[in-house]
Amino acid sequence: MKVGVLTGGGDCPGLNAVIRAVSRRLFARGHDVVGIREGWRGLVDGRFEPLGPREVSGLLPRGGTILGTSRTNPYRVDGGVDAVLEHFRTEGLDALVAIGGEDTLGVGAQLHAEHEFPVVGVPKTIDNDLSATDYTFGFDTAVFICTEAIDRLHTTAESHNRVMVVEVMGRHTGWIAVMSGIAGGADMILIPEQPVSIEDACKEIRHRHDRGKDFSIVVVSEGYELEGVADEGEVDEFGHVRLSERGVGAQLASQIEQQTGFETRVTVLGHVQRGGSPTPRDRVLATRYGLKAADLVHDGSFGRMAALHGDRIVDVSLEEATAELKRVPDDWFEVARAFFG
Ligand code: F6P
Numbered sequence: 001m002k003v004g005v006l007t008g009g010g011d012c013p014g015l016n017a018v019i020r021a022v023s024r025r026l027f028a029r030g031h032d033v034v035g036i037r038e039g040w041r042g043l044v045d046g047r048f049e050p051l052g053p054r055e056v057s058g059l060l061p062r063g064g065t066i067l068g069t070s071r072t073n074p075y076r077v078d079g080g081v082d083a084v085l086e087h088f089r090t091e092g093l094d095a096l097v098a099i100g101g102e103d104t105l106g107v108g109a110q111l112h113a114e115h116e117f118p119v120v121g122v123p124k125t126i127d128n129d130l131s132a133t134d135y136t137f138g139f140d141t142a143v144f145i146c147t148e149a150i151d152r153l154h155t156t157a158e159s160h161n162r163v164m165v166v167e168v169m170g171r172h173t174g175w176i177a178v179m180s181g182i183a184g185g186a187d188m189i190l191i192p193e194q195p196v197s198i199e200d201a202c203k204e205i206r207h208r209h210d211r212g213k214d215f216s217i218v219v220v221s222e223g224y225e226l227e228g229v230a231d232e233g234e235v236d237e238f239g240h241v242r243l244s245e246r247g248v249g250a251q252l253a254s255q256i257e258q259q260t261g262f263e264t265r266v267t268v269l270g271h272v273q274r275g276g277s278p279t280p281r282d283r284v285l286a287t288r289y290g291l292k293a294a295d296l297v298h299d300g301s302f303g304r305m306a307a308l309h310g311d312r313i314v315d316v317s318l319e320e321a322t323a324e325l326k327r328v329p330d331d332w333f334e335v336a337r338a339f340f341g
């Protein structure tokens with residue numbers, strides 16, 4: 001078989017480790033691998049590059065993606081789907097491994113449902129919001145980076161008796177905020193799934209000061225609903241606004257300072273969370289996902305996605321994985337809440 005590989009959506013650490021594992025397993029089984037440039041855009045425009053053992057060597061620790069990525073949605077491009085099908089055919093491809101989140105894999109699921117497109121998915125995103133898998137790769141690295149930042153902010157917060165607000169990514173779910181907040185010992189965590197009001201957050205911060213702790217760490221997810229903060233501005237081809245533009249961290253910091261009288265600063269971690277080398281855990285997860293995806297292709301099991309259930313790598317339907325977002329359940333938030341205030 002000749003198998004295409006693409007990476008779509010926001011990049012994250014571990015993409016190259018998947019490309020390496022998919023390719024190595026496919027080579028071992030006698031197949032050829034072709035890289036598709038910049039996600040679905042590469043299939044719309046017909047941009048390919050052959051991947052051989054030399055191209056996929058040395059990729060395990062490397063951040064980003066050697067194939068490039070984009071948020072192109074062929075269903076939003078005039079003639080996009082026809083171009084994808086045509087380029088796939090003329091390049092002589094037999095199968096596609098799509099490495100992406102809900103948007104990239106959602107396109108794969110739709111193409112498979114409508115055209116029996118031979119696609120297999122690998123769940124990527126720092127947000128960890130894909131259903132039907134316990135974890136996506138990239139998430140562990142993002143949580144590691146945020147936790148380290150929270151640790152650093154702790155020491156300066158304590159020196160200055162300040163409240164430190166840390167804004168993290170996560171779009172419409174609070175996985176990064178909750179996990180890094182628990183790991184970093186946050187005194188308050190605000191996420192889209194849990195409607196903790198600013199008044200209640202300030203009450204907890206005051207309570208902490210009453211207990212003799214003159215500094216606090218507040219972790220807020222970029223998608224947290226704060227009064228006066230609107231989702232406005234340009235949307236991408238999947239209908240998402242840039243949540244970093246909402247400035248929820250800055251608004252929250254100013255409201256906390258006003259309501260409590262405590263000096264407050266904000267740190268927005270931004271794309272630092274997506275950069276650099278993957279953690280060992282993400283390298284291993286990405287590798288296991290890559291091998292599974294290659295096996296699914298080899299077996300002709302299309303419309304499936306590699307997934308983690310407990311400690312086992314399994315396969316699930318792409319449709320199920322992209323039907324709805326996986327939100328932070330109450331019991332995870334309860335772990336965090338036990339340490340508020
Ligand atoms: O989906 C991954 C993610 O990093 C989100 O957490 C964030 O909202 C978004 O991508 C940022 O996208 P961009 O790289 O286009 O600014």
